[in-house]
Amino acid sequence: NAGVTQTPKFQVLKTGQSMTLQCAQDMNHEYMSWYRQDPGMGLRLIHYSVGAGITDQGEVPNGYNVSRSTTEDFPLRLLSAAPSQTSVYFCASSIPTGPNTEAFFGQGTRLTVV
Amino acid sequence: AQKITQTQPGMFVQEKEAVTLDCTYDTSDQSYGLFWYKQPSSGEMIFLIYQGSYDEQNATEGRYSLNFQKARKSANLVISASQLGDSAMYFCAMRDTIKDDALNFGKGTSLLVTP
Numbered sequence A: 001n002a003g004v005t006q007t008p009k010f011q012v013l014k015t016g017q018s019m020t021l022q023c024a025q026d027m028n029h030e031y032m033s034w035y036r037q038d039p040g041m042g043l044r045l046i047h048y049s050v051g052a053g054i055t056d057q058g059e060v061p062n063g064y065n066v067s068r069s070t071t072e073d074f075p076l077r078l079l080s081a082a083p084s085q086t087s088v089y090f091c092a093s094s095i096p097t098g099p100n101t102e103a104f105f106g107q108g109t110r111l112t113v114v
Numbered sequence B: 001a002q003k004i005t006q007t008q009p010g011m012f013v014q015e016k017e018a019v020t021l022d023c024t025y026d027t028s029d030q031s032y033g034l035f036w037y038k039q040p041s042s043g044e045m046i047f048l049i050y051q052g053s054y055d056e057q058n059a060t061e062g063r064y065s066l067n068f069q070k071a072r073k074s075a076n077l078v079i080s081a082s083q084l085g086d087s088a089m090y091f092c093a094m095r096d097t098i099k100d101d102a103l104n105f106g107k108g109t110s111l112l113v114t115p
Helices: none
Strands: A004-007 A010-013 A019-025 A031-038 A042-051 A054-057 A064-066 A076-078 A087-094 A109-113 B003-005 B010-014 B019-021 B024-026 B033-039 B046-052 B064-069 B074-079 B088-096 B102-105 B109-114
Touching (some): A004 A087, A019 A031, A019 A087, A031 B102, A042 A064, A042 B102, B003 B088, B024 B074, B046 B064, B046 B074, B074 B088
Parallel strands (some): A010 A109, B010 B109
Antiparallel strands (some): A019 A076, A031 A042, A031 A087, A042 A054, A087 A109, B003 B024, B033 B046, B088 B102, B088 B109
């Protein structure tokens, strides 16, 4: 069972470079989301999607773009990386059937912007 | 807006002892769900336990139990018979019904289990 797969696991970028963090799930989950984790901050929501073609902003969306062309994939794009985007990024998916639905997380991507 | 508060940045417990990790929350919703996740040093997020606001019984999953006190808006995680492998970060989270089921996380508690 693959679950939620994130690539790459590690990435170093130079300031101003662009890149896409990939996220794919094979559980046919409608709901997918991206979080960033910074020391002492817990996980904060960047963007989320309730289904193909539908995305919305979370708590910290600035500097990030997303799209959802298929149920399986939810890539996160950094258009012009900044040192403040150095963080660990998690993708998650779930079935939005109510408050008791567990979210499944990917392994995380550790991004460093120099 | 919902808010999750974990007031213990770090906790120590001796192996085989029980430990309680605190979580308080603030919400105006009548129906909500509370989760606990474990994050070991390897970094992955592991789901531990869930409590629904209308659940009459406190949730239990093996050595994990949730001390849910709705009137006090607290959902503390109790780990019984601690093991060295329980050393990790622990996050309390709540579903955000406004943001279509996104999770709001607390800042986490770092637990160290000592021999």
